[in-house]
Amino acid sequence: MNTRSIRAWYLVHKWTSLVCTLFLLMLCVTGLPLIFHDEIDALTGEQVKMAGLPSSGEGPGLLPLDTMLAKALTARPGEVPVFMAFDNESPVLTVTTAPRPDSPASDMTIQLFNRATGTPAGKVDEQGVMPFLLQLHTDMFLGLPGMLFLGAMGLLFVAAIVSGVVLYAPFMRKLRFGTLRRTRSTRLKWLDYHNLLGIVALAWMTVVGLTGVINALATPIIQLWQMNELAEMTRAYQGRSALPPARYGSLDTAMASARKAIPGNNPQFIAFPGGAFSSKHHYAVFFQGTTPLTERALTPALIDAETGQLTDVRPMPWYTLALTYSQPLHFGDYGGLPLKMLWAALTLFTIVVLGSGLYLWLGRHRAPLETRVLEVETGGLAVPAE
Amino acid sequence: MKRRQSKRAIFAVPTVIAAVSLFGLVAALTGDGLRDMASWVGLAVPAAAVAWARHRAGPSEPDSAQRRATRKKGTLS
Numbered sequence: 001m002n003t004r005s006i007r008a009w010y011l012v013h014k015w016t017s018l019v020c021t022l023f024l025l026m027l028c029v030t031g032l033p034l035i036f037h038d039e040i041d042a043l044t045g046e047q048v049k050m051a052g053l054p055s056s057g058e059g060p061g062l063l064p065l066d067t068m069l070a071k072a073l074t075a076r077p078g079e080v081p082v083f084m085a086f087d088n089e090s091p092v093l094t095v096t097t098a099p100r101p102d103s104p105a106s107d108m109t110i111q112l113f114n115r116a117t118g119t120p121a122g123k124v125d126e127q128g129v130m131p132f133l134l135q136l137h138t139d140m141f142l143g144l145p146g147m148l149f150l151g152a153m154g155l156l157f158v159a160a161i162v163s164g165v166v167l168y169a170p171f172m173r174k175l176r177f178g179t180l181r182r183t184r185s186t187r188l189k190w191l192d193y194h195n196l197l198g199i200v201a202l203a204w205m206t207v208v209g210l211t212g213v214i215n216a217l218a219t220p221i222i223q224l225w226q227m228n229e230l231a232e233m234t235r236a237y238q239g240r241s242a243l244p245p246a247r248y249g250s251l252d253t254a255m256a257s258a259r260k261a262i263p264g265n266n267p268q269f270i271a272f273p274g275g276a277f278s279s280k281h282h283y284a285v286f287f288q289g290t291t292p293l294t295e296r297a298l299t300p301a302l303i304d305a306e307t308g309q310l311t312d313v314r315p316m317p318w319y320t321l322a323l324t325y326s327q328p329l330h331f332g333d334y335g336g337l338p339l340k341m342l343w344a345a346l347t348l349f350t351i352v353v354l355g356s357g358l359y360l361w362l363g364r365h366r367a368p369l370e371t372r373v374l375e376v377e378t379g380g381l382a383v384p385a386e
Numbered sequence: 387m388k389r390r391q392s393k394r395a396i397f398a399v400p401t402v403i404a405a406v407s408l409f410g411l412v413a414a415l416t417g418d419g420l421r422d423m424a425s426w427v428g429l430a431v432p433a434a435a436v437a438w439a440r441h442r443a444g445p446s447e448p449d450s451a452q453r454r455a456t457r458k459k460g461t462l463s
Contacts, residue, residue, distance in 0.1 A: 168400075169393055172391070173390050173391055173396065174389070174390060174391070177396075177399040177400070178442060179439075180443035196436060196439055197436065199400045200400070200436055202400065202407075203404035203407035204411070292415075292418065292421075293416045325415070328415060335413075335426070336422050336426075339414055339422065339425055339426060342433065345433050346429070346432065349433075
């Protein structure tokens with residue numbers, strides 16, 4: 001690689017990093033506790049672990065869905081149901097209600113029930129430190145614009161990773177992998193750490209960065225699905241006015257029709273009419289796949305909410321599947337506590353890469369560009385003057 | 387190392403680490419138990435590489451051992 005192309009890549013690396021570094025540091029610092037949110041919630045929350053039949057099942061020992069919904073609506077008079085979600089491990093069932101079918105998430109209330117006994121099963125803490133960190137991490141309290149902004153920062157982060165890998169080649173030309181010169185100067189030490197940590201965490205940082213970008217696009221992705229596949233599935237209902245909640249039919253009849261259409265699979269959640277995940281006339285029952293790998297690939301059965309009859313079943317398209325798989329690959333919550341601890345270690349590596357990058361730039365940003373490029377070309381031996 | 391290395395040589399170890407990390411990232415998605423353990427091994431490799439590099443680099447202050455020795459001598463006399 002000649003000096004001119006190193007210079008160009010150096011400038012790409014510098015500017016993409018500089019713009020996103022502070023936001024990425026915020027994302028790493030807030031993301032670190034969020035990795036362990038299950039463990040932290042278990043320590044601090046009121047949510048009790050309960051044994052019994054899984055709420056995603058059916059048959060004796062589990063109360064009817066209509067009974068569960070009635071209990072939830074009694075607790076929130078005047079509200080309408082938005083989601084009902086099931087669990088494969090315990091009888092816990094969650095019901096989300098809101099003033100209107102299309103209310104924003106901030107107006108929704110989540111109630112937990114034990115479907116075996118019908119009793120409330122704790123609350124979802126929406127005021128504590130963890131929800132605060134999650135909101136900061138997701139959209140910085142700015143809603144959709146904040147999400148899209150952080151998505152753009154994620155794209156810059158990926159561009160910084162790519163340009164960093166390109167610069168790794170001339171930097172390491174005369175150095176062995178894993179070189180750490182910790183005794184010559186503080187700058188050389190952090191330059192070596194920046195390169196080493198960056199290159200070993202490369203795959204993880206790229207995956208977590210890209211899946212973060214996809215998660216940031218969740219709203220437009222779901223809207224796209226609503227406009228395309230969902231609109232096609234419910235074509236016969238186009239032009240009809242929204243079904244009023246008073247005319248919603250039995251959930252148990254709807255679930256029976258849905259199970260008949262997709263036998264053997266577990267339902268993950270029901271989206272009620274008028275929300276982001278259904279039409280204005282349907283219960284959308286989302287079923288999981290049957291193997292560990294396809295469990296997250298959901299298939300919705302659209303059930304006429306008034307009659308309880310099946311309208312259509314269709315697997316989710318590739319772009320919503322990308323969103324579905326981006327969640328575990330971003331959160332790191334899919335392989336037990338050891339995976340979470342490795343996730344935290346790699347987050348710390350990323351913090352050091354970001355911090356050392358900032359330090360290296362701050363230390364010599366007044367030096368002429370040529371000498372800073374020379375530093376990359378010589379593997380850090382030609383140190384730019386202040 | 388004074389010799390100029392080829393790109394292939396420079397990226398040999400990083401490519402293996404990236405491949406093993408990606409294997410680890412996907413392994414736990416495909417099931418539990420052994421597959422979870424495979425993911426722990428895969429993602430432990432980047433951390434192990436850093437630990438190895440630090441070990442090879444030796445103490446971060448070259449004179450720390452010497453200083454300890456002098457200090458000891460000082461207390462003795």
